Amino acid sequence: MSERITVRAPAKINLHLGVGAPREDGFHPLETVYTSIGLYDDVAAVASSEWSLGLDAAPYVDASAVPLDDTNIVAAAARALAALHGVPVTASVTITKGIPVAGGLAGGSADAAAALVALDRLLDLQTADDDLLRLAAELGSDVPFALHGGHALGTGRGEIVTPLPAGDAVLWWVVVPSTSGGLSTPAVYRHYDELSPSVSPEPAPATAVLSALRAGDVVALAAALHNDLQAPAVDLRPDLGDLIAAGEAAGALRGLVSGSGPTVVFLCADADAARGLAGVLQEDGHTALVANGPVAGAHLVNGL
Template identity: 50%
Template sequence: MSDHRPAVTARAPAKVNLLLQVGPVRDDGFHDLVTVFQAVSVHEDVTATPAADWGLTVEAAGGADVSGVPLDGSNLALRAARLLAERAGVDEPVHLHVRKEVPVAGGMAGGSADAAAALVACDALWQLRTGLDGLATLGAELGSDVPFGLHGRTAVGTGRGEQLVPVLTRGSFHWVFVLDPAGLSTPRVFAECDRRRGPGWGPPPADVRLEAVEAALRGGDAEALAAALSNDLAEAACALAPQLTRTLAAGRAAGALAAVVSGSGPTVALLTASAASAQDVVAELVPVVGQGRLRTASGPVPGARVLEALAPGGQ
């Protein structure tokens, strides 16, 4: 590889689940899901730089704790880059630098956003022009949330969550995220959900939850969306992390329209009426949880995209 090829930085968003319906366990160990993802303005930036060998470094941004992020070949961003290279027949290692803003193990798909950004950055660096659908197919092999990190905006996810259909969304929705210093294992939360349901549990009849969420999004109606938010994993997450019950209650008391566990938790998502309302909620919550655990964001935002190409040695 030429040493003069520039580095490429790509950005991918975190997600919040506006709806998360969890079906029974499948034969492959996954659960059938019906979920509505919204991409929000909390981001991961991944810079891919030509290198003599594969490598990875991680930088914390916005107070994120990156101590639990693997730096070896198990890292999802590095796995994404190597998978793309393998499938495209590229023998040009890269060094990835991940700037993490999304909480680790927080239910906001930060690792999946890293993988999505790595795919886009490496695709541009190697000038492969794979296309969004091709990258999303690779992403689905890496994790259920990676395709959404590539597509972004708002979408219904089915299957494991990797089969996406865009949802018409008017306007922006404003969020406050309450981070938890302790992460939650997604497999543990799903296992606890299954345990609570018991062996005789069967999926309920098709309900109107999805229709209510989609109608609220089409209308750009934050109050209607607040009434429609739901997460089948919330009870299990709260059982494993009891402090979440207090956080949800504190968010509602602070003036949020609704409070919901984000994905498998433990991040709590608070929907607010406006950007100004989000700031008011933060002000109310600072004495309760501390400034460092609060993030404001809006959605929907685009999926993974190239930010810039840097000349060698550029910053």
Template identity: 60%
Template sequence: MTGPLTVRAAAKINLLLGVGAPRPDGFHTLVTVYQAVSLYDDLVVEAPADLSVETEVAHYIDASHLPAAGDNIVDRAAAALAAHHGRPAGAQVRIDKSIPIAGGLAGGSADGAAALVALDRLHGFGTSDDDLLALAAGLGSDVPFALVGGTALGEGHGELVTPVPDTGTWWWVVVPAADGMSTPAVYRHYDELCPDAPAVPDPPDPLLAALGSGDPRQLAAALHNDLEQAAFDLRPDLAALVTEGVAAGALRGLVSGSGPTCVFLCESAEHARSVAGTLRTARDERVVLVAHGPVAGAHVVDA
């Protein structure tokens, strides 16, 4: 087909992030529970051709943080598909970006997943789900989840993804920070704070039970992030923001992943809008978004 074809992919938050001790290869074994939430990037492709990528950003996103031309994850996704099938996978690509950049919400990973789905469909490759997941893992640890969506257990570096039952609808206030954080710096500080961390984190049984309950208060009590204290030490403003969000009425606030985005669980859509309004009023320049989850992984929305 020649397109245009639109594929939508969602942001992710971490409901739980357990971090093991550093391994000889320098990586950490993770046990995480991802949830895809209703903040989206749309990727539009058409006219198979030499690959070109342009990005349009929402008003609250600083375009200066975008990757340089030719260094986008979409370029790497196209190259991976082309190598897998032995023929070009180019297209004219436009990214309509609403997921904040460098905030721990996996917006880049969402774009990579969307590119795999869109270019596969545009070129009629018919790549199997297993092969798409393998290609996604080669692009980054969060890309397989961006394909799968919903709520899922992530293991290994986070790239081994298993969907988990989740029939609830969970409402979140999402507050990205204006300044990003260095993920390696957060992990290094975690290692300093937790020299006796286990090789493999505990299984997320309480969190999974809370999801099964459908009770937002039970889920709030089970949310956990091993990296949160390290992030707070490096960025005390994040600790202050979490305190502020809870004071505004959120059931629970925490840093998502390695930060710096903070997320706040609320009881309902109305409750989330109320908490968001309070946080916006406190600081006019602050970006405060409302989202719900779980939502679908990368999928075609317009053929």
């Protein structure tokens, strides 16, 4: 029986997301603080002479939004490894998705990071860490962080990742995926440009969030959470603003649109507070997932 390699990669939350005016290449300069949470996608790979891609999705994940052809980022990761090493990269790959699609949690980036590690290990390509990070950055801005996990500072367009100390504070989150479809990241950025035509080329600095993380102060962190894309996301989807207000009224320290949305995340004081909030939101008809962090980046679950 062929060896099965399974790699797990986490969702991300942007504790701070400062967005500057678009650069000449069209990308927005970012200053962001990433954190990883215990909400995962798994990528499992089995040796095969042909390429195939399958999917197993949690009930709250829109499986129809995940392409299983060459446009999937996992297939792109395989092509990147093949080009680097000059060898065919084929396998039977299955994605098990627990991270909502187009939700602002970097689920596709998690898949790409997990695929890079799984295929590299399965085929014994022995890709150097620097090469793996370079391929990750070429695949997408959030992919390098999905390899790192933990807390990290992201600059450039988010792909330049500097790991930060994990600290002693465990952060407890309630994650509420949207049941009304995803938000297009490019559309949210376009709306940001429309709402902020005179924004500075330099993104807002993450000083307050970094200070709160260093102090291990969850209350201060809640006050410091910042997302420049929240206003355009809420303008496009006013229900997100209503959800944030409801979660904060029910006891969250702070509610925040995750990345470009539409997933809303709530930072809670502790595990009991998170479970209590999740229960209230579930009674109101929402899917509410409890997750803590920071957690490890893409890592082997089973296999070689």
